[in-house]
Every structure is written in C-alpha cells, then in structure tokens.
Amino acid sequence: MKSSKISDTRYLLPYNMAKKHFLETLKSAFVVKQIASSSEKFSILESFEWGLYKNNLLAIRHENQSISLWNKHNLFDIELAQKIDDINANSRFWWDFPDCTAKEILKPILDLRSLSPIYKGVLKIEQLNLQNEADKILVFCQLMSIYKPEQPRTPIMRQIIITPVTGYTKENGQAIELIRDLGGFKASLPPLDSLLGAIGVSAQPYTVKPQIEIPPSMPARSAVSSIINIMIEKQRLTEPGIIKDIDTEFLHHFRVAIRMLRAAIAHLKDVFPQHEVPILKQRFGDLARETNKLRDLDVFILDQERYMNLLPESIRNDLAPMFNDFQQNRQTEAKRISRWIGSKAYRDEINELQSLFENGYSAMETLWSEKPSIELAINKIQKTYKKIYTAAIKITHTTPDEDIHKIRIDCKNLRYLLYFFGSQFNKKKIKIVGKHLKSLQDTLGIFNDLTVQGEFLKNYLYQLEHKPKKDIMLIASLGGLISTLYTMKIQERDKCINELAIFSNDENRQLFKETFIVSSDTLPSQLQQKGNAE
Amino acid sequence: MKIVASYSIKGGVGKTAASVNLAYAAPKAANETLLIDLDPEGASSFYFRIGASKKEKSSYFFTKKNRLLSQVKGSNYKRLDILPANLSFRNFDIMLNNMSQSKQRLKELLSSLKINMI
Incomplete structure (x- = not known):
C-alpha cells in the first residue's frame, strides 16, 4: 500500500462555510493558486463484513467505474491512490480485477466477498497551493467536499x-491559524471513522461467530435462548444478500448461523421441555436443508480451478461441460432460493421461530432450565470432549469413515460450545484449547470435503448414464478426478488419526479438566464452592 | 532507504537531467525523496527553483549536520525535498579525495538523514 510519511494535518470545516470567504481568508496571507478540481458521483465500497474498514482501508468507485483504494493515512490523496482501472460496474470481486497492487491488497481481505456500495454521493476535490509572490509553494492544501446527490450545493462534509x-x-x-479562524477543527476520531460519521454511515462489521458474554450465573434457559436469538439475528442479516445473490458467503453464513443454533438446541436441549426439542430442530433443519443443493453447487464452482489442476493438463478442459452444467443449475437454484427467502412462507416461519426466543423461551421449568449457565457449559463441554476422546482412542486404520465423520460433528459442536460459553473461562487456556481444536478440525474438514466431493462427483457420473449423448472424455476426466480425490482422502485419513491421537492425549485431557471449572473470577463464592465440590 | 548517485567526470552526459527526473518520479510512487545537489553550478536546484545560503561551506557538510539540515527545502512537489547546491561545493570532490574513510563518512551521513528528515 502506498503510504506517505508527510505529516498531513486534517481539519474539518464548517459545512456551511462560504467558499468565497474561505479563499479570501487564505488570500490575506498567501497567493492562492487553484491547481486542479474534480467533481464526480462516487460510491464508497465495502464488503458485508466491513473487511476494508477493519483493515483501515477505504475504496471508492468513481463515475467511470474505476476504483481507488487508500489507507487511513492518505484518504482521498489522489497521488497516493491505488487504482483499479479498466473495469466495469459488474467488477465486484477481487478476481474481476486486472493484476495490480490494489488487487493483491484486496484478495486476502475480500476472499469470497463482493464489494458493494454502502454510500453514494458527490465528491469534489480541489487542490490549492499556498504560494509566495515568487511562485514558490509554501503549503499544500486539498479541499475535499462530499455532497448528497440530491443536494449538490450544500456539502455534508468539508475537510481540508x-x-x-x-x-x-x-x-x-500561519495557514493552520487561518483555518482555525475559519472554524476548522481537528477531528477527534480516526480519519475513517470521522469520514463515516460525517456522512452518517455507521460501520457494522459482521461476523457469523457469536461474540457473546453470557454471565456465568445467568439461568441456563435464558442463556441458551439468548444465544439462539443472536444466531437468528445473524441468520436474518444475510437474507438481503441471498435475495440479491450478492456473493456466495451470504448463503454460507445463513447456513452456519442455523447450524450453530441447531447445535445449541440439540446440545443444550436439557433446558427445554423434552418434547419440544425435536420440533425446534426439525423446523430450523428444514430451513437449512432447503439450501443444501445451492450450497453444494457453490462449493464446487468456487473450487473449479483446484479440480482442474488435479487432472493432467491434456484432459483438464474435458471437465468444462460439467462445470457449465453446475453453473446453469446454480442460476436456477439461486433464483429459487432468492424467491423462497423473499416469500411470505419463509418470513412467517422465521418470524414465528424468532418470536419464540426474542424475550426468552417460555415453557415449563426443566431440571436444567434455572441452573447457572456455567454449570451447563462445564457439563456439556466436558461431556462432548469425553465423547470425542473415547471415540478417538478407538480409531484404527480399519475404522469406517462414518465414525471419523461422527467425531468431526462432535468437534464442531465443541467449537460452538466454546463460542457460546468461552468468555466464562480463563482466556489464555481457552485460546490453547481453541488452537488444538482448530488444528484437528482443519484436518477432519479436509477429509470430510474429499469424501463429500467424491460422492457428489459419483452421483453426477451416474446421472450422465441417462443422457442420450455420452461425452466419453468427460466421463474419463470424472473418473480421473474421483480416483485422485480418493487417493487424497486416504492420505488425509492418516493425518486425521494422528491429530485425533494428539487431541485425546493425557496433556490435553488435563488441559480440559483445568480449563472448564468454576473459578473465583467468574462466579460468586457460594456457587464456586458448590461447583468445586461436585 | 535507497541512495542513488548520478556521477561522471565528463560534462554534458545527462547527470543533472537524470537526477532531477528520478527525483521527480520517486515521490510519485510515494517515496520520501531528498535530492542532494553537490554540483557547484547548482543546475538541479535551479530546476526546482531553490537557491542556497551563500554562507554555507562545504566542510560543514560533515561537521555541522544540523546546519546542513536547516538548508533542506521542500520543492513544489509533494514528498520531494532538495538540499540545494552551494558555490563552496566546487572542490567537493577534492575534499572527499583528501578525506580519510570518505566513502564511509558519506554513507553514514546520508543514512542518518533518513532519521532526521522524517
């Protein structure tokens, strides 16, 4: 990223300040020379996760559709902008951009996310030089004004x-003195926040992970209800993006949010009346299952290049008809899902489910519903870990794949429990537990992906049987791909076995024992004594 | 920090032209740039309309760093500063030649400018 060490001084000017008055004030001490001036419609671009903001970057799309990217130190400095040229309005993903520095910067930040406009306005930039009589520049000035498109005369923000x-x-x-006389003041917020604040945009970084702090003494049912409620809110935030089919991550996060809340229902079921659990699971499950096909297609299409590269170069392109099929199916399926999310049936269902948890789930008391949430957390985390290590130590090279997949699901549930209740335990230890779990989950995840992908391709191959015209080369390349994935799966299986052995070793078991306890800084002493006695 | 020197004992080969153009291009790529004009004719400084104090002596170049730094002036281009030439630089090459460890001393001085200039 281009950056300048010049000590710029930014001052916000009163937005209703007359330009004439501004220039006359400066002219009282300097020869003011206007060097360049530009005025254009622009939009500020962001990803749904506010990835650019989180990385102190600002991207704007110009009227000619090109993009300028700045870091927070040189916002709107035309000379220091990283430009993305030769693109059109549809260029929204990093892979749509031609090779350039800005693309390299955006690639890891955006990943699969699209850039979308979060603000549209008119941007006017005027370069002024404050000079002496001999034409020597003494101070550089840049006046930047943002206008609402419908009010092109009065800026909503003016900065020098x-x-x-x-x-x-x-x-x-001397120049700073004059700016202060004009009512200019230094923004108290960092440059990006000050800009967003002035134009009335509030940053709302999204993450599907629940960042919650459940009080340890909170009754278990209230805690679980609040977790589920948060996850429903996260799920619902993705709806507009799915309807507009902005990027594939919206649907992915929609499904992750449902998966997490279903895990909360299934794993923390003791806080709900027994007969209501399967109904809740079914209702949320139905919402997720509706989107299975689209997600499968998304995953395959996103990985197209990787699949192609697994095959010898001579038969790589023979896979193209399959991906064309997937693309066509995806279009149809994305439209169907878009209509479904926008439908009254979906809205009614999700509204009803949401209303069940919004103000705490109301039902008959159960054995666990009123116990402190930390007791529930310890019980469930310890049980889930025990389930994982007892299964893990039985794994041998002849264990069926399904058993490994079951462990993967348990690991996922353990991960979710850590998301929900992690804040109730020692931060440092939770970090270590999380790190070990991640390493295991990554390996199990690859193993699972390879299995699922192999199955998916096999099913596609079987479908080809019914096609009147058989493409022999496509069938051959599919065969090649399936066998490559199988070989990779075998190798990954060994890695899984090793990772599982590490995760269930004595040291890790001790770590779990020490981490998930009632400690003095989480609960009142009464409960602590009780917890430790147990 | 990168140090680029444009040097030749022959005249008219484009030393000044190369220096001023490089000095103009470098800040366009966001590099903080200092053009040190050691040519007693001061053609580079003239390009950027910057004159030097007549009081300076070439010996100050190594002995009075703060005094040297106070001579640095910003050009009409952002991120490009000039240490303008001085008539006393006319024997700068002879001075360097007579100095022990001249290369090392010049290198140390230029490296320290980076810290002082920011």
Whole structure:
C-alpha cells in the first residue's frame, strides 16, 4: 500500500462555510493558486463484513467505474491512490480485477466477498497551493467536499488537508491559524471513522461467530435462548444478500448461523421441555436443508480451478461441460432460493421461530432450565470432549469413515460450545484449547470435503448414464478426478488419526479438566464452592 | 532507504537531467525523496527553483549536520525535498579525495538523514 510519511494535518470545516470567504481568508496571507478540481458521483465500497474498514482501508468507485483504494493515512490523496482501472460496474470481486497492487491488497481481505456500495454521493476535490509572490509553494492544501446527490450545493462534509513543505514551518503555522479562524477543527476520531460519521454511515462489521458474554450465573434457559436469538439475528442479516445473490458467503453464513443454533438446541436441549426439542430442530433443519443443493453447487464452482489442476493438463478442459452444467443449475437454484427467502412462507416461519426466543423461551421449568449457565457449559463441554476422546482412542486404520465423520460433528459442536460459553473461562487456556481444536478440525474438514466431493462427483457420473449423448472424455476426466480425490482422502485419513491421537492425549485431557471449572473470577463464592465440590 | 548517485567526470552526459527526473518520479510512487545537489553550478536546484545560503561551506557538510539540515527545502512537489547546491561545493570532490574513510563518512551521513528528515 502506498503510504506517505508527510505529516498531513486534517481539519474539518464548517459545512456551511462560504467558499468565497474561505479563499479570501487564505488570500490575506498567501497567493492562492487553484491547481486542479474534480467533481464526480462516487460510491464508497465495502464488503458485508466491513473487511476494508477493519483493515483501515477505504475504496471508492468513481463515475467511470474505476476504483481507488487508500489507507487511513492518505484518504482521498489522489497521488497516493491505488487504482483499479479498466473495469466495469459488474467488477465486484477481487478476481474481476486486472493484476495490480490494489488487487493483491484486496484478495486476502475480500476472499469470497463482493464489494458493494454502502454510500453514494458527490465528491469534489480541489487542490490549492499556498504560494509566495515568487511562485514558490509554501503549503499544500486539498479541499475535499462530499455532497448528497440530491443536494449538490450544500456539502455534508468539508475537510481540508494541510501538507507542510520542508523549510516553511512558519508559513505552515500561519495557514493552520487561518483555518482555525475559519472554524476548522481537528477531528477527534480516526480519519475513517470521522469520514463515516460525517456522512452518517455507521460501520457494522459482521461476523457469523457469536461474540457473546453470557454471565456465568445467568439461568441456563435464558442463556441458551439468548444465544439462539443472536444466531437468528445473524441468520436474518444475510437474507438481503441471498435475495440479491450478492456473493456466495451470504448463503454460507445463513447456513452456519442455523447450524450453530441447531447445535445449541440439540446440545443444550436439557433446558427445554423434552418434547419440544425435536420440533425446534426439525423446523430450523428444514430451513437449512432447503439450501443444501445451492450450497453444494457453490462449493464446487468456487473450487473449479483446484479440480482442474488435479487432472493432467491434456484432459483438464474435458471437465468444462460439467462445470457449465453446475453453473446453469446454480442460476436456477439461486433464483429459487432468492424467491423462497423473499416469500411470505419463509418470513412467517422465521418470524414465528424468532418470536419464540426474542424475550426468552417460555415453557415449563426443566431440571436444567434455572441452573447457572456455567454449570451447563462445564457439563456439556466436558461431556462432548469425553465423547470425542473415547471415540478417538478407538480409531484404527480399519475404522469406517462414518465414525471419523461422527467425531468431526462432535468437534464442531465443541467449537460452538466454546463460542457460546468461552468468555466464562480463563482466556489464555481457552485460546490453547481453541488452537488444538482448530488444528484437528482443519484436518477432519479436509477429509470430510474429499469424501463429500467424491460422492457428489459419483452421483453426477451416474446421472450422465441417462443422457442420450455420452461425452466419453468427460466421463474419463470424472473418473480421473474421483480416483485422485480418493487417493487424497486416504492420505488425509492418516493425518486425521494422528491429530485425533494428539487431541485425546493425557496433556490435553488435563488441559480440559483445568480449563472448564468454576473459578473465583467468574462466579460468586457460594456457587464456586458448590461447583468445586461436585 | 535507497541512495542513488548520478556521477561522471565528463560534462554534458545527462547527470543533472537524470537526477532531477528520478527525483521527480520517486515521490510519485510515494517515496520520501531528498535530492542532494553537490554540483557547484547548482543546475538541479535551479530546476526546482531553490537557491542556497551563500554562507554555507562545504566542510560543514560533515561537521555541522544540523546546519546542513536547516538548508533542506521542500520543492513544489509533494514528498520531494532538495538540499540545494552551494558555490563552496566546487572542490567537493577534492575534499572527499583528501578525506580519510570518505566513502564511509558519506554513507553514514546520508543514512542518518533518513532519521532526521522524517
């Protein structure tokens, strides 16, 4: 990223300040020379997760559709912009951009996310030089104004950037004095926040992970209800993105949110009346299952290049008809899901489910519903871990794949329990537990993906049987791909066995024992004594 | 920090032209740039309309760093500063030649400018 060490000084100016008054004030001490001026419609671009904001970056799309990218130190400095040219309005993903520095910066930040406009306005930038009679520049000035498109006369934000010139400190001070006389003031917030604040946009970084702090003494049912409620909210935030089919991550996070809340229902079921659990699971499950096909297609299409590269170059392109099929199916399926999410049937169902948890789930008391949430957390985390290590130590090279998949599901549930209740335990230890779990989950995840992908391709192969015209080369390349995936799966299986052995070793068991306890800083002493006695 | 020197004992080969153009291009790529004009004719400084104090002596170059730094002036281009030429630089090459460890001293001085200039 281009960055400048010049000590720019940014001042916000009163938005209703008359330009004439501004220039006359500066002219009282300097020869003011206007160098360049541009005015254009622009939009601020962001990903749904506010990835750019989180990385202190700002991207705008210009009227000609090109994109400028800045870091927070040089916002709107035209010379320091990383530009993405030769693109159109449909260029929203990093892979749509031609090779350039900005693309390299955006690639890891956006990943699968699309850039979308979060604000549209008119941007006016005026470069002014404050000079002496001999035409020597003493201070650089840049006046930046943002207007609402419907109010092109009154800016909603006006900012002046003063850039000192070496050797002219006195003149720089003089310019700052004049700016202050005009009512200019230094923004108290960081540059990006100050910009967003002035144009009335509030940053809302999204993450599907629940960042919650459940009080340890909170009754278990209230805690679980609040977790589920948060996850429903996260799920619902993805709905507009799925309806507009902005990027594939919206559906992915929709499903992850449901998966997490279903895990909460299934694993923390003791807080709900027994007969209501399967109904809740079924209702949320139905919502997720509706989207299975689209997600499968998304996963395959996103991985197209990787699949192609698994085959010898000579038969790589023979896979193309399959991906064309997938693309066509995806279009149809995405439209269907878009209609479904926008339908009254879906809305009614999710509204009803949401209303069950919004103000705490109301039902008959159960054995666990009123116990402190930390007791539930310890009980479930310890049980899930025990389930994993007892299964893990039985794994041998002849264990069926299904058993490994079951462990993977338990690991996922353990991960979710850590998300939900992690804040109730020692931070450092939770971090270590999380790290060990992640390493295991990554390996199990690859193993599972390879199995699922192999199955998916086999099913596609069987479908080809019914086609009147058989493409022999496609069938051959599919065969090649399936066998490559199988070989990879075998290798990955060995890695899984090793990782499982590490995860269930004595050291890790001790770590779990020490981490998930009632400690003095989480609960009142009464409960602590009780917890430790148990 | 990168140090680029444009040097030749022959005249008219484009030393000044190369220096000023490089000095103009470098800040366009966001590099903080200092153009040190050691040519007593001061053609580079003239390009950027910057004159030097007549009081300076070439010996100050190594002995009075703060005094040297105070001579640095910003150009009409952002991120490009100039240490303008001085008539006393006319024997700068002879001075360097007579100095012990001249290369090392010049290198140390230029490296330290980076810290002082920011």
